[in-house]
Amino acid sequence: MVKVAVLGAAGGIGQPLSLLLKANTTITELALFDIANTAGVAADLSHINTPAKVTGYKGDEQLEGALKGADVVVIPAGVPRKPGMTRDDLFKINAGIVKNLATAAAKHCPKAFMAIISNPVNSTVPIVAEVFKAHGVYDAKRIFGVTTLDIVRANTFVSELKNTEPQSTNVPVIGGHSGVTIIPVLSATGHSFTDEQVERLTQRIQYGGDEVVKAKDGAGSATLSMAYAGARFVNSLLEASVLKKTGVTECTYVKSDVAEGLEYFSTVVELGPEGVSKIHPIPSLNAHEKKLLDAAVPELKANIQKGVDFVKNATSRL
Ligand SMILES: NC(=O)C1=CN([C@@H]2O[C@H](COP(=O)(O)OP(=O)(O)OC[C@H]3O[C@@H](n4cnc5c(N)ncnc54)[C@H](O)[C@@H]3O)[C@@H](O)[C@H]2O)C=CC1
Numbered sequence: 001m002v003k004v005a006v007l008g009a010a011g012g013i014g015q016p017l018s019l020l021l022k023a024n025t026t027i028t029e030l031a032l033f034d035i036a037n038t039a040g041v042a043a044d045l046s047h048i049n050t051p052a053k054v055t056g057y058k059g060d061e062q063l064e065g066a067l068k069g070a071d072v073v074v075i076p077a078g079v080p081r082k083p084g085m086t087r088d089d090l091f092k093i094n095a096g097i098v099k100n101l102a103t104a105a106a107k108h109c110p111k112a113f114m115a116i117i118s119n120p121v122n123s124t125v126p127i128v129a130e131v132f133k134a135h136g137v138y139d140a141k142r143i144f145g146v147t148t149l150d151i152v153r154a155n156t157f158v159s160e161l162k163n164t165e166p167q168s169t170n171v172p173v174i175g176g177h178s179g180v181t182i183i184p185v186l187s188a189t190g191h192s193f194t195d196e197q198v199e200r201l202t203q204r205i206q207y208g209g210d211e212v213v214k215a216k217d218g219a220g221s222a223t224l225s226m227a228y229a230g231a232r233f234v235n236s237l238l239e240a241s242v243l244k245k246t247g248v249t250e251c252t253y254v255k256s257d258v259a260e261g262l263e264y265f266s267t268v269v270e271l272g273p274e275g276v277s278k279i280h281p282i283p284s285l286n287a288h289e290k291k292l293l294d295a296a297v298p299e300l301k302a303n304i305q306k307g308v309d310f311v312k313n314a315t316s317r318l
Pocket residue numbers: 007008009010011012013014033034035036076077078079080081090094097101116117118119120121146147148149150177220221222223226
């Protein structure tokens with residue numbers, strides 16, 4: 001039995017993500033949770049002839065049912081950006097949402113792999129970790145920030161420039177998931193780029209999210225490409241943990257000591273039966289990439305501290 005719970009399943013990401021997960025034949029139960037509209041999404045997806053039994057859960061009182069027995073919990077719940085906003089501007093609303101959902105997960109499925117999509121990821125991952133610590137069920141190997149969309153974008157943009165197959169282009173993107181904290185390691189692709197190409201690609205990968213926010217013009221941020229990226233990440237987790245495939249890797253934002261002074265960082269991570277199996281070090285960086293890393297550190301550090309403090313302050317008020 002393999003149960004995946006999607007929290008925020010009726011949203012812009014939640015619906016297409018749930019559709020893609022319904023197509024994964026390893027999953028036997030897909031639990032869809034949201035504060036509204038889950039019944040319709042669940043009924044709709046339940047007619048697809050793949051093994052996963054689809055169930056809908058709505059509102060706080062049904063959260064336990066969605067989470068009980070879950071092997072993987074994916075969280076795309078929360079508000080998206082509008083033009084002019086940073087991901088950090090979402091903290092005010094999303095921090096509380098993620099904290100409450102993590103609290104329920106710590107109680108009802110403490111061993112589940114937690115895949116966090118809700119922004120700002122740089123802060124929401126530490127929030128989930130602190131909640132699990134407060135409940136005495138913390139396992140750093142099981143909590144992931146989903147940064148896969150940065151890799152998906154980087155692969156697309158590089159393959160367009162270099163005329164390579166998009167699926168076999170593989171650009172490591174390390175660091176965090178917002179603006180300057182997103183560090184594409186173009187030097188690791190085996191391609192050569194002019195300085196101007198590096199500049200343009202880096203800017204586009206770091207601000208790919210803004211490109212979509214602008215194009216959607218007030219109607220939200222990336223949903224379809226994020227659903228694709230989220231499904232890719234969950235599929236990799238299940239391949240490594242359930243199907244016991246070896247050598248499955250993804251860049252993901254986890255508790256890590258690869259970057260001095262930072263508690264969380266994304267590099268290539270090998271996935272295994274217990275979640276994180278091996279964290280690869282920061283790949284060798286050229287001078288330009290070292291500068292990107294230097295620029296990322298202070299922002300990432302502040303984002304992480306903000307998440308940690310949010311839970312600590314909330315706990316002390318209890
Ligand atoms: N990690 C990444 O690369 C990306 C992250 N995101 C983030 O994902 C989040 C969701 O984005 P969208 O799906 O576009 O937003 P959306 O507004 O379309 O959907 C969010 C869903 O969350 C639900 N929700 C709100 N509070 C909830 C709660 N307490 N429990 C359960 N569900 C709740 C809403 O009812 C809604 O259905 C945003 O924070 C966005 O910034 C978006 C794209 C990429």
